[in-house]
Amino acid sequence: MQIREYILRRLMILPLIVVGTSIIVFSLSRVGGNPIAIYLEHEMTPAEVAEIEERYGLNEPLPVQYLAWAGGVLTGDMGWSAVSAQPVTEALFSRIGATLEMAIFAAIVAITLGIGLGTFGGARRDRLPDHLTRIFSISGASMPIFWFAILLLILFWVNLGWFSTGRSSPEIFASIAHPTGLYTVDALLAGNLGAFLNAIRFLTLPAITLGFGATAIIARMMRSSLVEELNEDYVDAARAKGLPERLVLRRHARRNALIPTVTVIGLGFGFLLQGTVVVEIIFRWPGIGRWMADAVLRGDQATIMAYVLFTSILFLSVNLIVDVMYAYLDRRVVLGG
Amino acid sequence: MVDISTAPQSPPIPTDGPWAVRTRRFGEVSKQVLRNPTTVAGLVIIVLLLAVAFLAPLLTTPNVPDPYQMPRDWGTRDAPPGTPGHLLGTTSTGGDVLYGVLWGARTSLQLSVIVVSITVTVGVIVGSLAGFIGGRLDEILMRIVDVFLSIPELIFALAIAAVLGPSFTNIIFALSVVFWVKYARIIRGQIIHIKQNDYVDAARVTGDSKFRIYLKDVLPNSITPVMVQATLDMGGIVLTAATLSFIGLAQAGLAEWGVLVSDGQAGISAGKWWASTFPGMMVFLWALAFNLVGDGLRDVLDPRTEGR
Amino acid sequence: MTAAAPAAGGTDVIRSPLVASVEGLKVHFGTKGGRIHAVDGVSFDIRDGETLGLVGETGCGKSVTARSFLRLVQSPPGIYAGGRIRFWSSLARRTGADPVDLLSISQDDLLDIRGNRIAMIFQDPGKALNPALSIREQVAEVFYQHRSDDLLYGLADDPPLIIRRAAGQRARGLERLLLKLPPLRGHAAKLRSRVDVHVAEALAETQIANPRKIMDSYPHELSGGMKQRVMIAQALACNPDLLIADEPTTALDVTIQAKILELIRQLQHRHQTSVLYISHDLSLIRQTSDRVAVMYAGRIAEVGDSDAIFSDPLHPYTRGLLAAVPSASHKRGGLAAIEGNVPELVDPPPSCHFHTRCPFAVELCRSLDPELEMVNGHGVACFAHASAEHLGVMPEELPSFAKRTR
Numbered sequence A: 001m002q003i004r005e006y007i008l009r010r011l012m013i014l015p016l017i018v019v020g021t022s023i024i025v026f027s028l029s030r031v032g033g034n035p036i037a038i039y040l041e042h043e044m045t046p047a048e049v050a051e052i053e054e055r056y057g058l059n060e061p062l063p064v065q066y067l068a069w070a071g072g073v074l075t076g077d078m079g080w081s082a083v084s085a086q087p088v089t090e091a092l093f094s095r096i097g098a099t100l101e102m103a104i105f106a107a108i109v110a111i112t113l114g115i116g117l118g119t120f121g122g123a124r125r126d127r128l129p130d131h132l133t134r135i136f137s138i139s140g141a142s143m144p145i146f147w148f149a150i151l152l153l154i155l156f157w158v159n160l161g162w163f164s165t166g167r168s169s170p171e172i173f174a175s176i177a178h179p180t181g182l183y184t185v186d187a188l189l190a191g192n193l194g195a196f197l198n199a200i201r202f203l204t205l206p207a208i209t210l211g212f213g214a215t216a217i218i219a220r221m222m223r224s225s226l227v228e229e230l231n232e233d234y235v236d237a238a239r240a241k242g243l244p245e246r247l248v249l250r251r252h253a254r255r256n257a258l259i260p261t262v263t264v265i266g267l268g269f270g271f272l273l274q275g276t277v278v279v280e281i282i283f284r285w286p287g288i289g290r291w292m293a294d295a296v297l298r299g300d301q302a303t304i305m306a307y308v309l310f311t312s313i314l315f316l317s318v319n320l321i322v323d324v325m326y327a328y329l330d331r332r333v334v335l336g337g
Numbered sequence B: 001m002v003d004i005s006t007a008p009q010s011p012p013i014p015t016d017g018p019w020a021v022r023t024r025r026f027g028e029v030s031k032q033v034l035r036n037p038t039t040v041a042g043l044v045i046i047v048l049l050l051a052v053a054f055l056a057p058l059l060t061t062p063n064v065p066d067p068y069q070m071p072r073d074w075g076t077r078d079a080p081p082g083t084p085g086h087l088l089g090t091t092s093t094g095g096d097v098l099y100g101v102l103w104g105a106r107t108s109l110q111l112s113v114i115v116v117s118i119t120v121t122v123g124v125i126v127g128s129l130a131g132f133i134g135g136r137l138d139e140i141l142m143r144i145v146d147v148f149l150s151i152p153e154l155i156f157a158l159a160i161a162a163v164l165g166p167s168f169t170n171i172i173f174a175l176s177v178v179f180w181v182k183y184a185r186i187i188r189g190q191i192i193h194i195k196q197n198d199y200v201d202a203a204r205v206t207g208d209s210k211f212r213i214y215l216k217d218v219l220p221n222s223i224t225p226v227m228v229q230a231t232l233d234m235g236g237i238v239l240t241a242a243t244l245s246f247i248g249l250a251q252a253g254l255a256e257w258g259v260l261v262s263d264g265q266a267g268i269s270a271g272k273w274w275a276s277t278f279p280g281m282m283v284f285l286w287a288l289a290f291n292l293v294g295d296g297l298r299d300v301l302d303p304r305t306e307g308r
Numbered sequence C: 001m002t003a004a005a006p007a008a009g010g011t012d013v014i015r016s017p018l019v020a021s022v023e024g025l026k027v028h029f030g031t032k033g034g035r036i037h038a039v040d041g042v043s044f045d046i047r048d049g050e051t052l053g054l055v056g057e058t059g060c061g062k063s064v065t066a067r068s069f070l071r072l073v074q075s076p077p078g079i080y081a082g083g084r085i086r087f088w089s090s091l092a093r094r095t096g097a098d099p100v101d102l103l104s105i106s107q108d109d110l111l112d113i114r115g116n117r118i119a120m121i122f123q124d125p126g127k128a129l130n131p132a133l134s135i136r137e138q139v140a141e142v143f144y145q146h147r148s149d150d151l152l153y154g155l156a157d158d159p160p161l162i163i164r165r166a167a168g169q170r171a172r173g174l175e176r177l178l179l180k181l182p183p184l185r186g187h188a189a190k191l192r193s194r195v196d197v198h199v200a201e202a203l204a205e206t207q208i209a210n211p212r213k214i215m216d217s218y219p220h221e222l223s224g225g226m227k228q229r230v231m232i233a234q235a236l237a238c239n240p241d242l243l244i245a246d247e248p249t250t251a252l253d254v255t256i257q258a259k260i261l262e263l264i265r266q267l268q269h270r271h272q273t274s275v276l277y278i279s280h281d282l283s284l285i286r287q288t289s290d291r292v293a294v295m296y297a298g299r300i301a302e303v304g305d306s307d308a309i310f311s312d313p314l315h316p317y318t319r320g321l322l323a324a325v326p327s328a329s330h331k332r333g334g335l336a337a338i339e340g341n342v343p344e345l346v347d348p349p350p351s352c353h354f355h356t357r358c359p360f361a362v363e364l365c366r367s368l369d370p371e372l373e374m375v376n377g378h379g380v381a382c383f384a385h386a387s388a389e390h391l392g393v394m395p396e397e398l399p400s401f402a403k404r405t406r
């Protein structure tokens, strides 16, 4: 009941924030000078320039231009992506699978490892495992992703030769169809174990790199909330019932410690999203992160706008889901604004 | 019923004002902070990094005309570490890695101090307005904050820096636009919390003006969480800036760690690991040191929010 | 009576057998400022079927003493620094087996005793129940943990190993998955419905009106009194020999307090359980307890039959407390009659811990620990009741109630 109201209210605020975000994104594109620059070629006559201005509505007042752009976005028309020489929407959808696949694997790494490490440290408070967990999580929050990626490449690619950059081996890529764009899923659909393992092999390093920061965030939160829960009376009450320490930890303390940990998963997801740009550059991963990086270097505003809007909507949605999950998990929570 | 739970004498209630409490606390706080070995480690690293930043002109021969540009020695390219005159080796364009590492500390120090000063000032002003005046203004400002928070930090900064074009000044600007938001939130939250505290009411009764109450009571009490956040941001800003310049948003040839890592990246497949490794490590150390200290500060000043 | 029973009780009183005997218990906490001697040489006995009231002001070490029975003191910083707690389970008493020392038995043996032979109720039922688990799950745990054989009996001729493990809460991740799948699902469901019967019975015993409905609720949906009933149901589920109730009604409304007290008393009689009842409320202790131990700053000041303590208190502390009892005028003023501060418990020198507040204190009290001396089952730790000869001092060096020093 209450939860449903809460979700409804959050859902109603969401579009407002998205509109705000889109205004920021739009303003950004106008701050950087007249977007007409990208359409111009040498030796155009003033008349030709005016004609282009006319065509793209660039001589209208800004609010009108914004509405025109926003209308376009709503109907799936986000302009022309110069870096990929195709419409932005098409370019986005052809690249999203690669990024999504990497992010999903990184999230799996981060959530399992983060919760595991946090439990490991928190249950052994102020002893060696706890100190190691703490060092790990602070390192994770301080680690420049680009450097970490390069270190991994130096070790596992240049020196050991176990992994390499890119997304799959060419001959294996050619051997199966790719209906979903997620190579692991495609391989499973094709029933091709070799292709699946190949996809996993290429995913390993990028997913670990990308997941490191989020792992650290989750581990840290898990650790501190577990420490807090272990001080609660109900933990002693569980012990007083004769439960072995294993059950006291798993069934009682950890279950409650997971509730606040859920809240940082949204934050961790933000880490993952922004990490993809760098990770995709270094591992030559053909996703939207590298697309953005290319656009940034070439000043391709349509692409930049689309990317920023897309990721922030994704980010907002994940945070909404996380909040709802939290409200659902924590039966004690009094939902408020 | 007879309840003997109460001890016979309760300790006297301190009668000093907030300032007295705070000055007394400062000594305690620093003692407690220094008791944590990881915090001390962070402080030591910070001192070393600052020493490097200040002594860079003495440790190396500044490049002319602009010491913040990498000197080029086209004769010795891709020299490995240990080469005479190039202790940490050179890049593929003949830049001395050691020079970049040392002057990078100077660049980073300037960058972080500028951005932290700007963002704290803006954040404190906006947060104070929202928290202290409240009402519609608060509503509007906080919605704006929400919108800013809806875009992941690095991506927002990346987009701003991108539309402004590649230059280090633009990176500074972009980071300033992105990083003030947290301070506004902290300050506003603190003010609203403190406004409900009794001694502000007491001050009101004695007839102090609103602004005086603000200066005397509200602001000093809001400072600790801002300090913690600023310490953490000193690290986070350098980290984000290095990422932006790694992607290619600083001008080429700048003596900055992210630029150097980016320059060195192409060489790693040929086994030239040094040009990326050393500058990257500096970024890591910088962020690590400030995170360790910020974390230690938070544990002492505000133990309840630990890890959040 | 077991031969090992300590010198308590003379030849005149015939007392029931011992259930537990605390001897010289010391529990310390290592802190930055030094070692806190929270419990500093505590001794008392608990006999079969009786209620022993443990009373003392806040911070005197009551909870630490109680938790030591189940080794629940947090460690670190807690250290069991000395003494022992001997415990005779009903089985041991019947077979004449030796008691066990709760402080030195193995962890496995301890788990067998916790919640089974010795159970505990906590002060705040709101905090002592896990907010994330339903009442059913929480009460059922006790049965799974200690009654798995009963649960399996007659369930099937030869229940599969995995079901046996499930009944003992030993099923791990993959096994738990298998339990949800067809061949085992039937067994698992039967097991669960058997546990449900036990849970409902246990809840019904505490006069919870609609046990089947309550089972499905979560703690936050219940009132404080209801939660404490659940705690009691859980504690008495296995018919323990000893129930430790650490201020079971302090967090409840006054009207509910009386009901909960009555409930504990009824169930105690029905189950033949001994109770260690902790409170800082003298009148409650007087109502509930057969015998009383008065605790002060980590030590027992006086112990004896309830009647004796309340009609003829010997220790100056107890006298001070009781002198304050009738005055309805000051509500919480129990100790207002006794001036002075509770001493620091950090590395205390040998002395009577009460000397800082005692109107009769003399030099001796500041330099020597008074022993708890038992006469006819009434013990007191005060030099005013000691014999000068025994201590090897002159009689005038002893404190006397005739001369007040302040």
Ligand SMILES: Nc1ncnc2c1ncn2[C@@H]1O[C@H](COP(=O)(O)OP(=O)(O)OP(=O)(O)O)[C@@H](O)[C@H]1O
Pocket: B005, C029, C031, C036, C038, C056, C057, C058, C059, C060, C061, C062, C063, C064, C065, C074, C077, C280
């Ligand atoms: N975890 C701990 N760490 C340090 N000291 C502790 C700890 N637990 C208890 N103590 C010390 O032990 C002393 C006795 O505590 P205890 O909880 O037994 O008091 P109590 O008699 O039960 O008081 P109350 O009536 O308030 O429940 C306290 O004064 C405290 O100094």
Ligand code: SF4
Pocket: C315, C316, C317, C352, C353, C354, C355, C356, C358, C359, C360, C361, C362, C365, C370, C381, C382, C383, C384, C399
């Ligand atoms: S008379 Fe001495 S020994 Fe007796 S209670 Fe007072 S101080 Fe303690």
Ligand SMILES: [Mg+2]
Pocket: C062, C063, C064, C246
């Ligand atoms: Mg207590």
